[in-house]
Amino acid sequence: MAxxxxxxxxxxxxxxTKAAINEVANSLGAExxxxxxxxxxxxxxxxxxxNGSIEVSKAQLHVYAELGFLMGALKYTIEREIERLLDExxxx
Numbered sequence: 001m002a003x004x005x006x007x008x009x010x011x012x013x014x015x016x017t018k019a020a021i022n023e024v025a026n027s028l029g030a031e032x033x034x035x036x037x038x039x040x041x042x043x044x045x046x047x048x049x050x051n052g053s054i055e056v057s058k059a060q061l062h063v064y065a066e067l068g069f070l071m072g073a074l075k076y077t078i079e080r081e082i083e084r085l086l087d088e089x090x091x092x
Contacts, residue, residue: 001066001067001068001069001072002066002067002071002072002075003064003065003066003067004052004063004064004065004067004075004078004079004082005062005063005064005065006062006063006064006079006082006083006086007060007061007062007063008060008061008062008063008086008090009059009060010056010059010060010061010090011091012090014041014056014057014058017056017061017090018038018041018043018056020089020090021043021054021056021061021089022038022043023089024082024085024086024089025043025045025054027085028045028085032047033047034046034047034050035047041055041056041057042054042055042056043055043056045065048068049067049068049069049070049071050065050066050067050068050071050078051065051066052064052065052066053065061086061090063082063086065078065082
């Protein structure tokens with residue numbers, strides 16, 4: 001099973017960062033059929049072949065996703081898209 005594991009510092013408040021992450025999740029949901037749900041400061045997401053979470057803390061966020069066999073072949077493409085969306089919504 002392929003895994004995506006990204007930790008990134010952010011300069012915003014938890015509230016602002018969660019709002020930005022929610023925009024990313026909505027974008028991925030609309031484009032790729034990814035469903036998501038917040039539990040505290042952690043966003044859980046899933047669709048066929050992928051499930052994971054984005055945990056927001058005071059100074060950083062942590063993206064963790066497990067990819068099924070078929071999605072694993074697209075790991076680097078998915079990882080780049082997540083990075084691009086994070087850059088777009090949170091800055092580099």
